[in-house]
Amino acid sequence: MGLVNSEKPRDAHHGGGVCCALAPQLVIIVIMIVVVIALVAEEFLSTSASQLTYHGLCELSATLKDEQLCVLFRNNHFSTLYKHKVA
Numbered sequence: 560m561g562l563v564n565s566e567k568p569r570d571a572h573h574g575g576g577v578c579c580a581l582a583p584q585l586v587i588i589v590i591m592i593v594v595v596i597a598l599v600a601e602e603f604l605s606t607s608a609s610q611l612t613y614h615g616l617c618e619l620s621a622t623l624k625d626e627q628l629c630v631l632f633r634n635n636h637f638s639t640l641y642k643h644k645v646a
Contacts, residue, residue, distance in 0.1 A: 608633075 611619070611631075623629060625644040630637050 619629070619640070620642070623640075623642040625642060627642050629640050629642075631640065
């Protein structure tokens with residue numbers, strides 16, 4: 560008879576290796592990155608909440624057809640825009 564190895568094979572993810580030792584630190588780094596992204600988004604929204612961004616104006620210009628009317632509504636106020644026909 561041959562020799563039988565009774566030891567269970569080690570799982571690559573749960574073998575107690577370096578990967579498992581670094582997992583908590585990686586989770587903390589990912590959380591920190593998400594928080595930074597959220598803070599950047601919050602800053603952008605707070606500085607441009609009451610006005611259109613340059614990108615938004617470009618999108619409106621590209622989307623609206625000549626002689627088309629649109630209404631922008633925010634915080635119980637509305638503004639109307641009209642795109643003149645290009646001569």
